[in-house]
Amino acid sequence: MLSPELLYALRNLPLAAKQAAEGFLHGQHASRRHGVGMEFSQYRPYQPGDDLRRLDWRLAARSDRYYLRESEVDTSLTVHLLLDASASMNHRDDNGLSKLDYARLLVAALAYLATQQGDAVGLTVLHPAGLRHLPPRADARQLPRLYHALETAEATGTFPDAGTLAPLTARRQRALTVCVSDLYEENSEIENLLTRLRATSGDVLLLHLMAKNELHFTFRGPVTFEDLETGQRLQLDADQQRASWQEQLQAWLSTTAQQARRHGFDYHQLNTADPLDRAMREFLRRRALS
Template identity: 80%
Template sequence: MLNPEILHALRNLPLSAKQAAEGFLAGQHLSRRRGVGMEFSQYRPYQPGDDLRRLDWRLAARSDRYYIRESEVDTSVTVHLLLDASASMNHQDDNGLRKLDYARLLLAALAYLAQNQGDAVGLTILHPKGLEHIPPRSDARQLPRLFHALESVAAAGSFPSTSTLAPLTARRQRALTICVSDLYEEEAEINSLLTRLRVASGEILLLHLLAHNELHFTYRGTVTFEDLETGQTLQLDADQQRKTYQEELQAWLRATAQEARRQGFDYHQLDSAEPLDRAMREFLRKRDSMSN
């Protein structure tokens, strides 16, 4: 159930998020610290001063020994989801999914997963004309708010200007910021935003999303390409240009990853044809490192 094509075919984002997150959680053994929580972990012998409400009286009746029930708890984390909704996210893969479709599914699943962990989760959608911002909350009505915003989003235009983004970077709150973007930019504006957010909130998980057909250049014959943000077109023979394209793409990806990590971001590349589990695994790993 982590296949993006299957999840997209459901045409029901809340259901898709639930299926993806719960499918991923099945069999996962999360790293948690022991304490007074909701999930049982193990017994330990009673010691003077322990809370008697945590005694297992049934076990005591059977064994004449007193044991304390330990449980597993998590420290909650504020999770800030960030979606690049510029026009390049309308790029369509061979499976019919746009990058935006994949990003929508992924962020919905991460929101569901975050709430399942007891986190306050919020969302900012980056539009060229302004920010759509839902502040982090952990109440029962937050997921419907986030799902509605994700279902309604349309990718358009170019990445927002620095002045448009100013209110976002002015907020100072420790959080795990998760950005999903294809990182197509003119003058390092996305990198600049994430650098400022790292100063403001502390932790950045950057999920670099590319379509399978642009990663592997699956095109054949004469093809006309259009820049979705500028409208410029380019016609070329895909078979003749494949090697050069792939060499230049790999060079760009290496430079992008190196720069992101130099800035202190936790960088991971995603293929829109692959299941969602890698991104969710990285989220939990990063989240656990913040809560411990």
């Protein structure tokens, strides 16, 4: 797997997403390439915009017509990607990537992977100025739309309030919701949103994004920390506070994971220094169960 730094260095989100997803799929068993747990259901005629890799060439040779192989999962699954674009996602790791940089790569790779599985994919970028929402679609033009929304997303302000988020849960639509967030919130806004989506849409895969320098507290000596969402500052000696920081962080992470699973979310913690393969593996696993 390519490291997130190398993917980011491409400065080309569509290419980075393809490289990450194809590299991951190449390492999987050949039978998984067309979707974990998918069983053949039927053929349907080819339509402009369909993925040519799903054509049954043998049948075309025999009948002189073009048909695609479909599966039950292919025709029924909707994937709704949620990206937290609050200001805390601007936190930068020691590898030079911000959480938002990593999240863009990850969400783009998941969108590519879902599209290759035949899913209808949608995206909502969550920020206080309002939601940027692309409804789920399975057509060939959806990926460029998603990539553009991700490339132009900026992390600002605090997580959106309940009023801003209300349209997301106004309609009941069966979907696999995938949320990428650092879960920094004031009044359980993220937890409340995902709880409502769990009730209205079904399965929720929560990918909790943490920077390596947060997890391992790699800071040294006197340090000034600034809350990216409130502007508050805190001065401390990193060497003296390391043990206390890590103790409190582990307690918070443990509580966060327990609460997420108690609400029925499929919760996984990610590190911005790690390749994207674990998240893609968890996505395919959750997808197979949906």
